[in-house]
Amino acid sequence: MTETLTIKQxxxxxxxxxxxxxRIVLGHGSGGRLSADLLRDVFLQRxxxxxxxxxxxxxxxxxxxxxxxFTTDSFVVQPLFFPGGDIGSLAVHGTxxxxxxxxxxxxxxxxxxxxxxxxPIGMLRRVADSMANAAEAAGVMIxxxxxxxxxxxxxxxxxxxxxGIGIVPPxxxxxxxxxxxxxxxxxxxYIGDHGIAILSSREGLQFDTTILxxxxxxxxxxxxxxxxxxxxxxxxxxxxxxxxxTLNEIATASxxxxxxxxxxxxxxxxxxxxxxxxxxxxMYVANEGKLVAVVAPEAAEAVLDAMRNHxxxxxxxxxxxAVRDDPGLVTMKTAFGSTRIVDxxxxxxxxxxx
Amino acid sequence: MKYVDEYRDPAIAIALAGQINxxxxxxxxxxxxxxxxxxxxxxxxxGDLIPDSVELVHGPGCPVCxxxxxxxxxxxxxxxxxxxxxxxxxxxxxxxxxxxxxxxARSEGADVRIVxxxxxxxxxxxxxxxxxxxxxxxGFETTAPANxxxxxxxxKEGLQNFSMLVSHVLVPPAMRLILQSPGNRVQxxxxxxxxxxxxxxxxxxxxxxxxxxxxxxxxxxxxxxxxAISMLVAQLETGRAEVENQYSRSVDxxxxxxxxxxxxxxxxxxNRKWRGIGEIGSSGLRLKDEFAAFDAEKVFELxxxxxxxPRECVSALVLQGRCKPAQCPAFGTTCTPMHPLGxxxxxAEGACAAWYQYKRHD
Numbered sequence: 001m002t003e004t005l006t007i008k009q010x011x012x013x014x015x016x017x018x019x020x021x022x023r024i025v026l027g028h029g030s031g032g033r034l035s036a037d038l039l040r041d042v043f044l045q046r047x048x049x050x051x052x053x054x055x056x057x058x059x060x061x062x063x064x065x066x067x068x069x070f071t072t073d074s075f076v077v078q079p080l081f082f083p084g085g086d087i088g089s090l091a092v093h094g095t096x097x098x099x100x101x102x103x104x105x106x107x108x109x110x111x112x113x114x115x116x117x118x119x120p121i122g123m124l125r126r127v128a129d130s131m132a133n134a135a136e137a138a139g140v141m142i143x144x145x146x147x148x149x150x151x152x153x154x155x156x157x158x159x160x161x162x163x164g165i166g167i168v169p170p171x172x173x174x175x176x177x178x179x180x181x182x183x184x185x186x187x188x189x190y191i192g193d194h195g196i197a198i199l200s201s202r203e204g205l206q207f208d209t210t211i212l213x214x215x216x217x218x219x220x221x222x223x224x225x226x227x228x229x230x231x232x233x234x235x236x237x238x239x240x241x242x243x244x245x246t247l248n249e250i251a252t253a254s255x256x257x258x259x260x261x262x263x264x265x266x267x268x269x270x271x272x273x274x275x276x277x278x279x280x281x282x283m284y285v286a287n288e289g290k291l292v293a294v295v296a297p298e299a300a301e302a303v304l305d306a307m308r309n310h311x312x313x314x315x316x317x318x319x320x321x322a323v324r325d326d327p328g329l330v331t332m333k334t335a336f337g338s339t340r341i342v343d344x345x346x347x348x349x350x351x352x353x354x
Numbered sequence: 355m356k357y358v359d360e361y362r363d364p365a366i367a368i369a370l371a372g373q374i375n376x377x378x379x380x381x382x383x384x385x386x387x388x389x390x391x392x393x394x395x396x397x398x399x400x401g402d403l404i405p406d407s408v409e410l411v412h413g414p415g416c417p418v419c420x421x422x423x424x425x426x427x428x429x430x431x432x433x434x435x436x437x438x439x440x441x442x443x444x445x446x447x448x449x450x451x452x453x454x455x456x457x458x459a460r461s462e463g464a465d466v467r468i469v470x471x472x473x474x475x476x477x478x479x480x481x482x483x484x485x486x487x488x489x490x491x492x493g494f495e496t497t498a499p500a501n502x503x504x505x506x507x508x509x510k511e512g513l514q515n516f517s518m519l520v521s522h523v524l525v526p527p528a529m530r531l532i533l534q535s536p537g538n539r540v541q542x543x544x545x546x547x548x549x550x551x552x553x554x555x556x557x558x559x560x561x562x563x564x565x566x567x568x569x570x571x572x573x574x575x576x577x578x579x580x581x582a583i584s585m586l587v588a589q590l591e592t593g594r595a596e597v598e599n600q601y602s603r604s605v606d607x608x609x610x611x612x613x614x615x616x617x618x619x620x621x622x623x624x625n626r627k628w629r630g631i632g633e634i635g636s637s638g639l640r641l642k643d644e645f646a647a648f649d650a651e652k653v654f655e656l657x658x659x660x661x662x663x664p665r666e667c668v669s670a671l672v673l674q675g676r677c678k679p680a681q682c683p684a685f686g687t688t689c690t691p692m693h694p695l696g697x698x699x700x701x702a703e704g705a706c707a708a709w710y711q712y713k714r715h716d
Binding site: 021023024025026027033034037269272273276278334335336337338339340341343345347 | 355358362364367368396397398399400402403448457458460461462470576691692710711712
């Protein structure tokens, strides 16, 4: 350690660590490592039970002989209306998709609105219209709900929480903990569209793009995949935190490594361009109409074919596989033949300075 | 994507790596100065392509990493003032000061906003005449012209509520420090292409001559970096020590005169403290006295904070290329992106964070 002595002699020094957070920071909502820590430290240890502890995007439990899937999600997007969607359709699709990822047929949804004083009622009508259309198109009914109004400045226009319930057909059992080494990772299409569409429409960030949010209900795609094969171990929709967070969650839950191949991951040129400009990595950008399926190797071709025959899976691709090495770690093979780690980000992805 | 894909072409990259392999007969230690270049090297695993005898070490060119602790603490003090909007590039919000970071200040009620350009901060000042709007002016020569322009524009408009907390640093003095340091191992530099796009590369000729060290201005794509490495190895193998320009699609000898003019009009050279390294003479920029009304340190009479940086990690050695991140005993154990001990672990551009993110299982 002669080098270390040298620094001391020269009084070269280093900064202190930041103490653990004692308040919520925005990064706690990022879907990255801070979110996972918050979930573990505050909620899981207090609510722990066998259903919750599976940490899937939905709970699945038996009631009267049926396997019920149950999930809830809150939507706080700004702006409320964005290219390719709005908070209303998103609130329906998000919950439908969380049910679909268990293979469930979504049936009923509740909707709770926290509305800020001063929001034009016309805007709320547009949101409700959009929800109604999205629910009808997805074949689910919005059967109960709640409305609260908060003082101006205490909300951001409108926050929506949707809760959904669906039935998992007999024989279907998918979970992020079911993945085995050798399984194939399939992605249903282009990543990053939703996040970039939202960013492009935010105040203060003026760049023009034709990118639309990919917000869409995925249960139809899931149904055709399940009809094609029984070899699907798990499905997840890579929303907040992007593809990297989803792959990391699966790798951790199943105790496997996941290796993906960079050039096989579909990213639109416009999304790549916007990410270059903003210093972002598409692997961490949100999606709202994509899914990742991990399937047994012998089932991969059939599942991929079924996906490509569905409009929402036309660009599906095999992007990698689960491996025995490095359990819990996601790695990426670059076009140069080298390998890099695809880690969970601590908090939100921050645009770089230069 | 045009102008990008051709510089990420694996076939060209592998051919260049072959060239480097063929040309190098001795071990060489090269430094890429800029954090953006470090990021590319890690992301594409360039180190795995070139021969082991060509060692790449990571330089101090990450603005987030070298902004001193005092400056972060001052930013947090300013952000906490009543009726103040503190604006910054996103990276800076996670950098720990002596006790907390700007994200934590925000969670405690400070109005801290991420902007993508200093002109956005000027716009916020126009829109909020009852508030003081402060922009955190950090970075190398790359961000200085835009920051200078924001101050210049604010003065032109007579804005009374806009100011800048300036912590600008300059690249050549840091390279000089590395070359002068007794433990220096660096035998050739990849100079930062974006900085040179602004400043040109005439400043580097003195360094090359004085220290007999080859310097190649390099871009930020994998093919750029491999080409720059190949040019450096060719110089070293033949005993040359010249300044060459690999990044000629963006950089010329004199640089961007308009950008230099606005920098000269608004900023003047000053001594600056670099985090983890200490004060380096004439290594930074501050606002000229005639712009004192826009200098947040003067406007808000920030007492000159002096914060002792505890000796917990070897980031100074890492920033000077004298130690690889993974050689630090704290790397990946007590020092991770979630709990950074040193600034190079904070920013995505920081050498330690880049190693952690892309290479820690090696």
